[in-house]
Amino acid sequence: MSIYFETTRRDFLKTSLATAGTAALSRHLALAQAPAKYRRYSVTSQQGQKALVSYAKAIQAMLNLPADHPQNWFRNAFVHLMDCPHGNWWFYVWHRGYLGYFEQTIRTMSGDPNFAMPYWDWSDLAQIPDSMFNDVLTPVASAYERYTKDLQTFTAFIQPSLKNYWGKLSPAQIQQLNIRGYKTFDDMWNDVSGWTPTPMTGHLSHPGHFNPENTAFAPTPIARYLTLQNPQLSDSVKKNVSKGTVYSGLEPTNFATTYYQHIPIANPIKIGFNSSTTASHNTAPSKGTVFSTLEGLPHNSTHNYIGGGAGEGSPIPNGPWGNMTNNLSPVDPIFFLHHSNMDRLWDVWTRKQQALNLPYLPNSQQLPSYEKEPFLFYVDGNGKQVGPSIAKEYISMSRFGYDYEPGYGEEIIGKRNLVLAAKHPTASVEGLMKGNAATLTLSAAAIKTHLDSDTATSLFALVTVPRPTENSPNREFDVLVGAPADATNITADSPYYAGKVAFFCGMMHMSGMTDEATFIVPLPKRKEAFANLSAAAGNVAVTIRAVPSGGGASVLRAVTVQSL
Amino acid sequence: MSVLALSVILAFVTPQAGSTPAPTAQSRQAGDAREMTLTLPHALRKGETAWLLVTVGMIGHNQIQLTTQSGKDLGNISPFGIRSGQAAGTYTIPVPAEALSGRRLVLRLSVPQAGGLHRATTTEEVTSVRLVIQRFGNGN
Known part of the structure; x- marks a missing residue:
């Protein structure tokens, strides 16, 4: 129908005529804003390709840093493992902060003061860009082997420095980790090794077992499953990143999704741009979580397919899986191009709301809770702990002084609906x-x-x-x-x-x-x-x-x- | 401050505890998929779109493939960031207008397997499916 x-x-x-006039005015006002200092380009553009050269140089430098350096490549990935939100309304804003500081680090490590993270617009290119298979831009490169050849090697390299870091965490940071389910260092490390301290059914004499589902570590040879010879996303993932699905994900006008799952009313849901609200960004997704369309479909399935998640065309239906399937996914450099695109889509949605004179933040009752959420684990471009910061600081891209070269999704800006906003x-x-x-x-x-x-x-x-x-x-x-x-x-x-x-x-x-x-x-x-x-x-x-x-x-x- | 008009429950695979049971969708195993027919209360009107709310149980690294009876791909649920032993949450899947036949959507749910094969989902893997109408209005 x-x-x-x-x-x-x-x-x-x-x-x-009235609507077109309003939209035109909004666009005019948007154009009047001062240009950003940095511009994130599509990875397929000449500027995007040039940025990858600096990116690779910085990755090599970060790989060479000792494990106790906060900007070591793997230590940077642990910021994500220890604090990343998924399936809740802080998904976009937390990753904006994480990406923004990471971009500063790449400038420092590459010596390129103009570096800006390119974005991978999978709606236009449903395959890993060829350049992302070059040298250290893929986690299966030999440069990673000395650290990630196997779990024993990785543990020997990184665990002592992480234990030392854990011992110096503030009470507020420990509180955040507790919410996440990490009461002790071992709790966190179990999510790296896959060790599950409960016996398997029928093996009560054993103290526990390894569970591949909880193994964030991926050995070098299987760190990424897609190859230069087979870089394509599967047909089902292509559907999730298709323009139709992405466009639908940009359409909601509410900031967050609200689902009255257990209330017998006729109107059970307000679908929002963000996933559902939770009390903490460290609340793990589970039964009550409602994923927004963009997080639940293109974001999730792209992660999993690159990491070899089970399914159509996958070589490994039962694991072990590569980096991108879990919370150590920033070990794979494609992570940051993927999230640059997600961040770009948040910017598109925000400007769409502004053009329609609609709210682009939570409502006044919810906004204080949203804004004051503590993000305590970031590391800045100088390798310093950022210290206490809150979500409010990362809502605007001006915090990091960047904008985006237009990509797919811009079409929705100024369109109240397909007919009335005809340009x-x-x-x-x-x-x-x-x-x-x-x-x-x-x-x-x-x-x-x-x-x-x-x-x-x-x-x-x-x-x-x-x-x-x-x-x-x-x-x-x-x-x-x-x-x-x-x-x-x-x-x-x-x-x-x-x-x-x-x-x-x-x-x-x-x-x-x-x-x-x-x-x-x-x-x-x-x-x-x-x-x-x-x-x-x-x-x-x-x-x-x-x-x-x-x-x-x-x-x-x-x-x-x-x-x- | 409020969404203009919202949505309507259409069907559960299994009614949620504590709620008034909604009409149960006719669900059956059809080859390599579970098939059900969901019906909108009215045809989509101007400014309205149809969405599936698919609630997923503990499926680990498995995926749920959603297609229409004619094989049109609606999306692929691939949980990320879910700790072992946890349910995978609810996913919001847009339904293109052309996937509907009048007010009806015949939905097929399957789990992709190695070698390009599929199997039908179980009621533990997909615990609830709703087809709702959304009308995006003034936001919040």
Whole structure:
């Protein structure tokens, strides 16, 4: 079923102009902001590729640092293991801080004062960028082997310095770790080694067992499962990172998701841009967690597939898994390009909200709790512990002075909905009526654009049909595009089916009401609806009808197709 | 300050404890997937979108694949950051309008296996499925 609504042409034009004006003003104001000092580019751009050179240089330097240095490559990953939020409303803001300080470290370590972390826009490139298989940009490189050849080697290298670090943590940091479930150092290390201090069923004489599900450590050879020869995300992950899914994830207007899971009400959920609210960012995701679309789908599945998570095309259904499947995922350098893209999408969502004059933060009741959440484990670009800081400090990108080269998702900014926020509506094409059916001559290029986009619907029909009367009580009509004249029983899964238009007020007529109404219906995104498209040089003749849903001949009064 | 209008419960695989049981979706094993039919209370109206709320139990590193009866891919649930022994939470999956047949969605749930095979999910792995309508309004 397609999106549709009732309107009149006059109302449509009035609303369209007003909304377009507001959106244009918002965009103008946004453009008036001072440029950022640093710009994060797409990794596929020339600037993004150049940044990878500095990135690799810094990684090598961080690998060479001793284990007791806070900017050692693996020590940096432990900041994530010890403090990262997932499945709650601090997901974006915590990772913004983590990425921002990491970017400072890369500048220091590379000697490139202009470095900015590139982003991997998987909606445009559903594979690991080729450059990310070069040298230390992949965790299977030989440079990692001296530290991560096996668990014994890794433990000998990093555990003493981590124990020393743990012993110097502040009471506030210990409190955060306790919330996370780490009462002792061993609790945390068990998530690295996979040691589970409970016996397996039937082996009560043993003190515990190794559980691959809880093993964050990944030995060098299997640290990343995708290769230069096989860099593609699977088809199912491609669906999760597709433009359609990402666009949907940007649509919610609430900041956080609220799910009244156990309350028997008809409206159980307010889907938000962020995952569900929790009392602490260290609350581990579990039964009550609701993942937002962008965190739950593209974020999670990209992580897991790179790390060899079970599933389609995966070589290892039962583990052991690579780095990206767990909380030591920052060991894989692709982590930061992946999260740069997530951070970019938060920026896109924020600017979308601003353009619509909608809130982009939690509501006034929730905001204090959100803002004062303590983030206590960051390390800055000089290798110093940042010390006590709170979420509020990381809401704005100005904290780190960067912005983004536009990538996928910008399209949503300024669009209240697909129709009303049209930036440059093109000339409409009016249908030539003959016997309650219309023939329109549409540009083949416009149709191809409409069909090729897997997200936006660019062709809409303004369909005018009669209101129900005593003699003709039909209230619902199916709009058909390109259907054979003798076709019957056209259902919603037909390629010719554009949508259903309906009157909700029966035959009641209010003062001034006309005997017909106009609805906006997206044209089908199926090529069967546009016969001869492939052979058409310039224009394609398209027929449109509106038939009563219960059957019968077309009652179409008029139709105009608008391209947005 | 409030969302204009929200959503409607459509179906549970298993009713939640403490709640009024909603109509139970007809769920059956169909080959290598569990199949159920969910129905919207009304066709989507202007500004409305359909979403699945899929609540997942303890599945470790397994995944849940969601498709329509015709094989259209709706998404892939791949838990991340879940500690061993914990349920994987609820996932919000957008449902494209073209995946609906009128008010109905025939949903297939499966667990990808090695070699490109799939098996049907169990009721422990997917504990609840709801199809809801969202209308994103003024935010918060």
